Amino acid sequence: MHISELDTPVMLIDLDRLERNIARMQHECASRGLANRPHIKTHKIPAIGLKQLQAGAVGITCQKVGEAEVFAATGAFPDILIPYNIVGKQKTERLLRLTTQTRLTVTADTPETVRGLSAAAREFGGELRVMVELDSGGHRAGVQSGAAALALARMIGDAPGLTFAGLMMYPTSDYVRPVLDDARERLAQANIPVEIISGGGTGAWARSAAAGATEHRAGTCVYWDYNCVNAGYCSVDDCAMSVLVTVVTDACEGYITVDGGSKTFTNDNLSRERSNGYCLEYPELSLARMNEEHGVVALNGAARRPKVGEKIRIIPNHACGTTNLHDYVVGHRDGRVEVVWPVAARGTIR
Amino acid sequence: MHISELDTPVMLIDLDRLERNIARMQHECASRGLANRPHIKTHKIPAIGLKQLQAGAVGITCQKVGEAEVFAATGAFPDILIPYNIVGKQKTERLLRLTTQTRLTVTADTPETVRGLSAAAREFGGELRVMVELDSGGHRAGVQSGAAALALARMIGDAPGLTFAGLMMYPTSDYVRPVLDDARERLAQANIPVEIISGGGTGAWARSAAAGATEHRAGTCVYWDYNCVNAGYCSVDDCAMSVLVTVVTDACEGYITVDGGSKTFTNDNLSRERSNGYCLEYPELSLARMNEEHGVVALNGAARRPKVGEKIRIIPNHACGTTNLHDYVVGHRDGRVEVVWPVAARGTIR
Numbered sequence: 001m002h003i004s005e006l007d008t009p010v011m012l013i014d015l016d017r018l019e020r021n022i023a024r025m026q027h028e029c030a031s032r033g034l035a036n037r038p039h040i041k042t043h044k045i046p047a048i049g050l051k052q053l054q055a056g057a058v059g060i061t062c063q064k065v066g067e068a069e070v071f072a073a074t075g076a077f078p079d080i081l082i083p084y085n086i087v088g089k090q091k092t093e094r095l096l097r098l099t100t101q102t103r104l105t106v107t108a109d110t111p112e113t114v115r116g117l118s119a120a121a122r123e124f125g126g127e128l129r130v131m132v133e134l135d136s137g138g139h140r141a142g143v144q145s146g147a148a149a150l151a152l153a154r155m156i157g158d159a160p161g162l163t164f165a166g167l168m169m170y171p172t173s174d175y176v177r178p179v180l181d182d183a184r185e186r187l188a189q190a191n192i193p194v195e196i197i198s199g200g201g202t203g204a205w206a207r208s209a210a211a212g213a214t215e216h217r218a219g220t221c222v223y224w225d226y227n228c229v230n231a232g233y234c235s236v237d238d239c240a241m242s243v244l245v246t247v248v249t250d251a252c253e254g255y256i257t258v259d260g261g262s263k264t265f266t267n268d269n270l271s272r273e274r275s276n277g278y279c280l281e282y283p284e285l286s287l288a289r290m291n292e293e294h295g296v297v298a299l300n301g302a303a304r305r306p307k308v309g310e311k312i313r314i315i316p317n318h319a320c321g322t323t324n325l326h327d328y329v330v331g332h333r334d335g336r337v338e339v340v341w342p343v344a345a346r347g348t349i350r
Numbered sequence: 351m352h353i354s355e356l357d358t359p360v361m362l363i364d365l366d367r368l369e370r371n372i373a374r375m376q377h378e379c380a381s382r383g384l385a386n387r388p389h390i391k392t393h394k395i396p397a398i399g400l401k402q403l404q405a406g407a408v409g410i411t412c413q414k415v416g417e418a419e420v421f422a423a424t425g426a427f428p429d430i431l432i433p434y435n436i437v438g439k440q441k442t443e444r445l446l447r448l449t450t451q452t453r454l455t456v457t458a459d460t461p462e463t464v465r466g467l468s469a470a471a472r473e474f475g476g477e478l479r480v481m482v483e484l485d486s487g488g489h490r491a492g493v494q495s496g497a498a499a500l501a502l503a504r505m506i507g508d509a510p511g512l513t514f515a516g517l518m519m520y521p522t523s524d525y526v527r528p529v530l531d532d533a534r535e536r537l538a539q540a541n542i543p544v545e546i547i548s549g550g551g552t553g554a555w556a557r558s559a560a561a562g563a564t565e566h567r568a569g570t571c572v573y574w575d576y577n578c579v580n581a582g583y584c585s586v587d588d589c590a591m592s593v594l595v596t597v598v599t600d601a602c603e604g605y606i607t608v609d610g611g612s613k614t615f616t617n618d619n620l621s622r623e624r625s626n627g628y629c630l631e632y633p634e635l636s637l638a639r640m641n642e643e644h645g646v647v648a649l650n651g652a653a654r655r656p657k658v659g660e661k662i663r664i665i666p667n668h669a670c671g672t673t674n675l676h677d678y679v680v681g682h683r684d685g686r687v688e689v690v691w692p693v694a695a696r697g698t699i700r
Contacts, residue, residue, distance in 0.1 A: 084643065139602040
């Protein structure tokens with residue numbers, strides 16, 4: 001079957017590009033002496049995570065317990081990091097259950113999180129690996145100083161059922177460097193070994209290496225997206241994800257409308273560019289506006305334009321958000337459908 | 351079970367408010383002589399659609415074939431409108447199959463759509479009701495003039511397997527009035543009866559009545575949301591939907607972070623307000639920023655603030671987009687869990 005025969009809207013993955021991106025991600029890490037721990041939030045598909053392991057990744061990163069449960073249940077992911085404060089009795093018990101299936105590491109940035117993890121470990125009877133998160137300047141999580149990192153590392157080391165596993169930051173940034181350096185110095189003086197320094201962010205490999213990280217977590221670069229093109233991280237020819245849509249009307253002058261809107265592409269216009277996506281077959285057009293099921297494409301005076309009923313591919317601005325809206329993806333090579341993968345870890349919202 | 355015992359993030363529906371909102375929607379229509387045809391895109395749950403029928407709705411509105419299939423399959427929805435150009439052989443065949451289960455009406459704004467619908471009706475052997483969409487000023491779909499509406503109505507009337515069913519607009523606006531009035535006059539002169547004039551939009555009941563519409567489609571007002579509060583359509587006490595989240599850290603001064611971000615709430619900040627949602631228990635706080643799994647709540651100098659581990663409810667900016675992210679909702683009365691509904695028509699992206 002050719003992708004042009006598929007009903008729309010449908011998410012397409014170019015498998016050749018996917019594999020090239022996975023190899024590049026591995027190379028960007030390995031060539032800098034960084035272990036590669038790809039973030040699966042971008043694809044949420046175990047078969048793709050497995051390709052990343054086969055390329056040389058040391059393990060994977062999941063952003064929530066539900067994602068880790070789906071990946072661990074396949075039996076193919078022996079090392080999972082959740083770089084998040086897991087809080088609340090229900091979730092910490094689920095975490096501990098996961099330790100029977102995979103080598104699990106989580107992070108903490110407050111004494112409350114550490115106390116909750118330790119209580120769960122004691123009750124369940126397991127051992128949990130815990131890293132300390134440093135604030136990288138996003139001010140959404142992370143300790144604020146080297147002194148706070150040392151205090152929390154000590155607390156983790158002293159807490160029954162917990163092991164201090166290192167330091168984590170997202171993204172690896174210039175902002176975090178003084179805190180990271182201070183934390184490492186204080187931990188060294190206190191004779192507390194720092195097994196892992198985990199950096200993150202698509203495009204931040206070099207910063208992770210410069211900061212002395214031991215591993216790097218990147219997500220988006222498995223697919224790339226139009227935000228990354230606009231940021232200069234890749235070209236449109238690297239983008240493995242697109243959404244096939246159908247032109248449903250040309251009744252409004254200057255525009256055509258396609259059958260995918262914000263419930264197909266998200267409103268995650270991270271780079272604040274004029275277009276909400278890149279039209280593969282008609283690069284001179286732009287996805288100007290979206291309602292829930294309408295994508296309004298500006299013709300921008302172009303002479304060549306798709307007809308009503310024609311199917312076109314749009315590279316989304318934000319791959320991770322778009323993945324989260326789709327229940328399955330169609331993998332193809334040169335347009336020939338090769339595989340249909342459920343987005344298995346979607347919907348595991350908790 | 352009390353909602354405070356639920357794991358987070360989870361979508362909550364206050365059933366008392368839901369039922370009050372359904373009654374109000376019915377009253378807003380009936381008191382103006384409008385038939386009520388609620389749009390189910392906001393909830394995507396057949397059990398709620400049924401409550402709307404029981405309150406007096408003449409039928410429902412679905413935005414796509416996949417939604418209509420889910421609702422029709424329950425056997426409880428004998429009258430469904432899809433106000434959209436259904437284009438492409440696969441979808442038009444699915445449409446025709448639906449006509450064996452429900453009284454189905456769709457819309458068109460180009461000859462291409464009409465030809466496709468007629469071809470499918472002839473091939474499948476059924477009759478499809480088709481309305482003409484008028485552009486209400488959104489420039490996403492709809493014919494541009496009364497003359498174009500008349501021409502398309504004639505084409506529908508002449509097309510084998512199709513019946514002209516009336517005029518549709520979204521939202522009912524001042525912009526559309528001259529075109530609507532002109533279309534009605536031309537259709538009257540041509541002796542083409544206009545069975546239905548369908549208006550739409552939460553808060554646009556009065557405009558539909560003034561425009562001479564026979565029915566009205568509203569969606570969001572089944573739940574309301576923070577955008578509607580900001581628009582002056584309702585108060586926060588009317589909002590039936592909230593999302594229960596847990597505070598996961600207070601490590602960053604001036605902020606706390608909750609375990610719901612753009613993959614829980616969407617980035618649909620329609621009203622461009624400062625906050626991405628309304629914190630029910632702490633109205634002085636604001637959902638300032640979101641990453642995918644982090645919701646960064648600004649404390650705004652408030653003395654009273656939730657602790658790490660505390661669960662709080664946030665009314666989302668956009669109810670419809672938020673629904674689309676959740677696989678189920680928890681219905682409660684005064685906090686007591688009464689029902690868990692799958693969001694049955696979510697994921698039926700086509």
